[in-house]
Amino acid sequence: MNSIKHSTEIPSTSTQSLVFEFTNLDDLYGFLNILQCREEYSFAQIRAFYNIPVDKKLLVNIQVKNPAQNLDYAWERRLKHHFRYMLDLEKLMWNLSTLGGAYSAMGDFDANYAKVAAKITAHQINLAKKYGDPVILARCYLYTALAEAQLGNLSHAVNIVRAIYHWAKQNPNTDIVQRCCEGVYQKLRAIHIFGKASSNK
Template identity: 40%
Template sequence: MNRHLKSAILSEEDMDVEEPNEQEDTTPSMSRSRSLLSLFTFDVDLPHPSLVIVTRCENVNRNERLETMCLERRELDHAMSWLSTLGGAFSALGEKYEHFAYMAGRTSVEQFRLAIRLGDDLIVARCKLYYALSLIQRGYLSPARKIVKQQYDLAKNSVVVDNRLVRMCLGIWAKLKYEYAERRNKKNRLKIISS
């Protein structure tokens, strides 16, 4: 175990150690762990209740805010996973039934809201693409085209190119082209039947 890690995790018996006098001769590792004891401490619910974690924070409220932020991030990630699974299922059913395509669109909007709270631009872009896919399934090709083009330009012009996002754009663009071709074929068939 590394020396710094040993000094950060102490048992309850170690917490009773008094601060050394400056005249006392101590080894560097001993003085470091004792200087850590003078900082604020807080108890953390760990599997082993005899452990206490020593932090360098000067304000306990900061620890509480940090804990709240970590828990919120975990819950948002968890909700994002569930919404992604649900949205994928609705999208698959949306290929055949328009109502499910609509539900997939609503799910992608909820994912979009969570992605904004998470502050992850790549997830925001993916949520927009999911929404564009829902629009394609419902027959709104023009707004979907604008969204896909915008996200593709964003993905290609970013500092670090995310290949996954680029491939998603290309895949949805291919579906969009297919739907445009199907629409043209349907119009041509109607012209032939009517003439």
């Protein structure tokens, strides 16, 4: 419970206390905003309404009470299921990212590893679509571009990077995607200069 005091310069002989109860936060914020913006006017109105003379100190107590609640347990179970589903998707996504990164690194030396990395990336793309995060999905397509370049499809890889970079430039909060595009493009240049890895059978 919060208290708001208001008094005039006239010495007070007693204190008048009032209690305001709120069950709606919008009403509470509106009341506090009025007190802050027009304090003297607000307290004058309170004094006039409750017939409180100006020689009395006014103490306003604000109480916030929870309204009567009718819990929707079915909706709660649905949210819990969705929350757990999204957590499982995220966990699987980053596990695949770690595994795919390892195969992608080995793909510089053996094309067979690049093929496995491409398959892992395909799974990541499907998960990213379910997850609903366009930034993660864009980064997965960049992983595909890297695998394609390691497999010798350099022109296709460049087209993927250009498409993702163009998309990132047109959308907000995609700085990390733009930096990833620049990094992958430098990797593609290195593959173009030094060539792709061969398959060790």
